[in-house]
Amino acid sequence: MIxxxxxxxxxxxxxxxxxxDQNRDVIAKQAGQEVELQYVLDLRExxxxxxxxxxxxxxxxxxEDPEIRIVVETMGGLTPxxxxxxxxxxxxxxxxxxxxxxxxxxxxxxxxxxxxxxxxFLFEASVGGGIPVIRPLYRCLxxxxxxxxxxxxxGTTNYILTKMDREGESFExxxxxxxNLGYAERNPEAxxxxxxxxxxxxxxxxxxxxxEVDYQxxxxxxxxxxxxxxxxxxxxxGTSVKLFGTSxxxxxxxTAFVAPVMIDKSNPLYSVSDVFNGIMxxxxxxxxxMFYGSGAGKLPTASAVVADIIEAAQNLxxxxxxxxxxxxxxxxxxxxxxxxxxxxxxxSYRNKEQDVKQAFGKVEVxxxxxxxxxxxxxxxxxxxxxxxxxxxxxxxxxxxxxxGIKQMIRAAL
Amino acid sequence: MIxxxxxxxxxxxxxxxxxxDQNRDVIAKQAGQEVELQYVLDLRExxxxxxxxxxxxxxxxxxEDPEIRIVVETMGGLTPxxxxxxxxxxxxxxxxxxxxxxxxxxxxxxxxxxxxxxxxFLFEASVGGGIPVIRPLYRCLxxxxxxxxxxxxxGTTNYILTKMDREGESFExxxxxxxNLGYAERNPEAxxxxxxxxxxxxxxxxxxxxxEVDYQxxxxxxxxxxxxxxxxxxxxxGTSVKLFGTSxxxxxxxTAFVAPVMIDKSNPLYSVSDVFNGIMxxxxxxxxxMFYGSGAGKLPTASAVVADIIEAAQNLxxxxxxxxxxxxxxxxxxxxxxxxxxxxxxxSYRNKEQDVKQAFGKVEVxxxxxxxxxxxxxxxxxxxxxxxxxxxxxxxxxxxxxxGIKQMIRAAL
Numbered sequence: 001m002i003x004x005x006x007x008x009x010x011x012x013x014x015x016x017x018x019x020x021d022q023n024r025d026v027i028a029k030q031a032g033q034e035v036e037l038q039y040v041l042d043l044r045e046x047x048x049x050x051x052x053x054x055x056x057x058x059x060x061x062x063x064e065d066p067e068i069r070i071v072v073e074t075m076g077g078l079t080p081x082x083x084x085x086x087x088x089x090x091x092x093x094x095x096x097x098x099x100x101x102x103x104x105x106x107x108x109x110x111x112x113x114x115x116x117x118x119x120x121f122l123f124e125a126s127v128g129g130g131i132p133v134i135r136p137l138y139r140c141l142x143x144x145x146x147x148x149x150x151x152x153x154x155g156t157t158n159y160i161l162t163k164m165d166r167e168g169e170s171f172e173x174x175x176x177x178x179x180n181l182g183y184a185e186r187n188p189e190a191x192x193x194x195x196x197x198x199x200x201x202x203x204x205x206x207x208x209x210x211x212e213v214d215y216q217x218x219x220x221x222x223x224x225x226x227x228x229x230x231x232x233x234x235x236x237x238g239t240s241v242k243l244f245g246t247s248x249x250x251x252x253x254x255t256a257f258v259a260p261v262m263i264d265k266s267n268p269l270y271s272v273s274d275v276f277n278g279i280m281x282x283x284x285x286x287x288x289x290m291f292y293g294s295g296a297g298k299l300p301t302a303s304a305v306v307a308d309i310i311e312a313a314q315n316l317x318x319x320x321x322x323x324x325x326x327x328x329x330x331x332x333x334x335x336x337x338x339x340x341x342x343x344x345x346x347x348s349y350r351n352k353e354q355d356v357k358q359a360f361g362k363v364e365v366x367x368x369x370x371x372x373x374x375x376x377x378x379x380x381x382x383x384x385x386x387x388x389x390x391x392x393x394x395x396x397x398x399x400x401x402x403x404g405i406k407q408m409i410r411a412a413l
Numbered sequence: 414m415i416x417x418x419x420x421x422x423x424x425x426x427x428x429x430x431x432x433x434d435q436n437r438d439v440i441a442k443q444a445g446q447e448v449e450l451q452y453v454l455d456l457r458e459x460x461x462x463x464x465x466x467x468x469x470x471x472x473x474x475x476x477e478d479p480e481i482r483i484v485v486e487t488m489g490g491l492t493p494x495x496x497x498x499x500x501x502x503x504x505x506x507x508x509x510x511x512x513x514x515x516x517x518x519x520x521x522x523x524x525x526x527x528x529x530x531x532x533x534f535l536f537e538a539s540v541g542g543g544i545p546v547i548r549p550l551y552r553c554l555x556x557x558x559x560x561x562x563x564x565x566x567x568g569t570t571n572y573i574l575t576k577m578d579r580e581g582e583s584f585e586x587x588x589x590x591x592x593n594l595g596y597a598e599r600n601p602e603a604x605x606x607x608x609x610x611x612x613x614x615x616x617x618x619x620x621x622x623x624x625e626v627d628y629q630x631x632x633x634x635x636x637x638x639x640x641x642x643x644x645x646x647x648x649x650x651g652t653s654v655k656l657f658g659t660s661x662x663x664x665x666x667x668t669a670f671v672a673p674v675m676i677d678k679s680n681p682l683y684s685v686s687d688v689f690n691g692i693m694x695x696x697x698x699x700x701x702x703m704f705y706g707s708g709a710g711k712l713p714t715a716s717a718v719v720a721d722i723i724e725a726a727q728n729l730x731x732x733x734x735x736x737x738x739x740x741x742x743x744x745x746x747x748x749x750x751x752x753x754x755x756x757x758x759x760x761s762y763r764n765k766e767q768d769v770k771q772a773f774g775k776v777e778v779x780x781x782x783x784x785x786x787x788x789x790x791x792x793x794x795x796x797x798x799x800x801x802x803x804x805x806x807x808x809x810x811x812x813x814x815x816x817g818i819k820q821m822i823r824a825a826l
Contacts, residue, residue: 015698019556019698022697022698023556023557023558023697023698026555026556026557026558027555027556030555030556031555124553130698130699130700130702131702132549132552132553132554132702135549135552135553136545136548136549136553139545139548139552139553139720139724140537140545140548140549140552140720141545141716141720142439142440142443142444142719142720142723142724143432143436143439143440143443143716143719143720143722143723144436144439144716145436145439265684268684268705270684271678271681271683271684283716284435284436285428285432285435285436285543285712285713285715285716285719286543286706286707286712286713286716286717287543287706287707287710287712287713288706288707289543289544289545289704289705289706289707290703290704290705290706291702291703291704291705292681292702292703292704292705293699293700293701293702293703294699294700294701294702297700299698299699299700300698300699300700302698303554303556303557303696303698303699304699306555306556306698307552307553307554307555307556309556310555310556311552311555
């Protein structure tokens with residue numbers, strides 16, 4: 001029997017306890033022996049819960065109990081998750097976490113300590129909730145040169161964008177609805193500004209390159225600028241808008257970003273709707289594959305944690321090589337990334353055709369009935385080129401005492 | 414350095430040789446050492462190929478060379494693949510195969526020998542081409558009770574159905590086109606009659622239950638009965654028709670089948686089109702996840718083979734527990750499986766309303782303009798109940814000297 005502890009009895013932590021109990025037989029078979037939950041660390045008491053008699057408040061109890069071989073961290077945040085996880089690894093315990101903030105900020109160090117201590121530091125649940133994606137990268141796609149990872153990695157924003165797409169709602173109303181349903185937090189910034197997606201794509205990029213990635217190097221733009229008008233155009237174009245976390249790897253150079261991207265039905269991620277997540281991985285031999293499922297939620301995420309517990313149990317005396325080294329992966333400036341651009345412009349195309357063509361070259365033009373604006377879809381160009389073109393265009397428009405560009409959404413069409 | 418041999422230099426075998434060469438560095442890093450292709454067994458010579466000097470014609474060379482640790486079988490079929498693979502395992506070599514016929518027919522015995530000899534028998538590429546699905550079942554979803562696996566597992570039939578759906582083509586024309594493009598063989602029976610899908614869902618069912626599954630126990634129906642008229646109705650219903658291999662597991666009982674199934678956009682497999690494959694897995698904690706990608710093709714399938722080579726290399730001295738035991742998993746009779754049924758009936762609904770309601774109970778009715786027929790969609794019922802109802806209905810119609818049921822397609826709506 002292997003003894004384990006859970007730190008943080010919130011949504012995911014309680015889900016882990018539930019699965020360890022309900023799927024006890026399956027887990028014992030796969031792990032080679034029973035996994036027994038010994039302690040649950042939390043500040044609170046849970047007198048009516050099934051783990052009432054396992055609740056402890058002092059981390060030292062876990063750290064100093066040599067019988068505890070596997071520690072599950074589901075507290076979230078960096079304090080005290082980071083010092084606790086570090087202490088557990090230094091004490092020679094395996095650690096499994098669902099904490100993307102922890103992995104993005106301290107993964108390099110924690111992976112190094114795990115290797116030195118010949119234990120495992122596993123974090124499948126930190127990206128994509130219940131969807132296997134970290135493990136496929138080190139267990140299934142090992143022979144591939146990964147060329148691109150693009151994910152819809154945040155269920156809250158995907159729910160909001162799906163609502164806006166299907167029901168024509170404004171961002172504000174869709175957000176409110178998401179909050180009422182418990183899909184979005186009262187302070188939704190981490191989701192809607194893209195910070196959550198940024199940490200996840202940073203982790204995936206580090207997995208794919210084998211090098212440390214600083215999430216702060218990744219250009220990050222959320223969905224707060226996206227409007228119902230944008231989706232009216234999207235409908236006309238047969239497209240949708242999704243919040244992508246993307247990294248592209250070519251000849252050792254990496255571009256990475258988080259931003260809303262306009263895509264059409266030919267994209268495997270087009271049909272990833274509501275709170276679901278999807279992760280597309282492109283390999284040099286495999287081509288495109290996609291992993292889809294519940295990107296959040298108590299039991300799906302806890303299921304990924306339990307898979308890590310089993311992997312740790314299967315490798316109690318050996319360190320599984322995964323993750324990345326101390327070497328730093330530089331990220332190319334966003335100006336070097338190439339896209340097509342969907343651009344909404346005030347006024348009428350008839351009057352501005354010359355200026356548009358001069359600034360952006362060949363474009364496709366779209367007009368909505370009864371709107372004093374139009375939209376163009378540019379050819380593919382580098383972000384730096386686009387910015388220069390847009391600045392030149394706007395300057396000319398100002399000289400004409402007119403409004404210029406009202407919106408820009410990157411497009412993968 | 415680990416020495417390997419490939420048996421069968423066809424599409425996949427040559428793909429394996431190509432990836433071992435082109436991704437040499439990635440593979441060496443993951444495998445812990447270089448993988449060197451020593452022999453390629455084939456009846457033919459390939460004087461202009463990169464493996465010209467590695468071609469051998471005598472299996473004994475591989476069997477009797479103790480330096481060969483990993484043997485890749487990409488010959489297909491059972492003879493001589495089965496005796497060769499068995500001999501390799503008995504000689505203490507690891508075997509990796511892409512051969513679904515071999516795994517479906519002899520997997521139980523080959524897995525047992527591999528265990529006895531403390532080597533590995535791996536077959537990721539036998540199902541879903543390049544899509545990781547076998548490995549996720551034993552590496553990622555280990556803590557789950559699998560409740561259902563449903564896959565679009567055959568690219569040829571999916572291409573044909575996609576053509577019929579999008580372009581209104583007949584089955585015969587769509588098949589011809591698939592043959593002209595090389596997606597379908599001159600003798601397409603194994604694909605269009607569902608035999609290929611049957612072997613694949615048998616393998617997945619055995620992986621999920623941990624028990625031997627006889628593919629001959631699985632009800633198998635192909636797509637040759639599906640017509641352009643069916644897709645006209647499907648369009649009206651907002652649905653499509655896909656060839657599913659499905660197994661459902663509940664309380665130790667397993668139903669499994671291969672058949673065309675009508676689904677709508679809410680099904681994650683709806684958007685799996687053309688030659689792509691998709692596999693949906695439902696677990697008791699995880700809920701639904703889906704794996705999507707290239708289900709066939711030289712390099713994608715070879716990539717899955719290479720991932721197995723790397724796993725074998727990482728476990729040269731240990732047997733990885735996967736697969737299933739000798740214990741036989743019984744499959745429930747198809748009459749016990751539940752569906753809704755899409756049924757096309759000759760004549761007019763106005764005249765037959767009473768008979769329809771009497772036979773099938775509450776139904777939804779659909780009519781196409783200018784057709785002397787109509788369609789109904791039944792409530793969910795067991796296949797046995799449906800068959801009895803359909804027989805009773807047909808008998809009454811014959812008494813009325815009229816035609817009865819023209820088509821039945823199972824529906825998951």
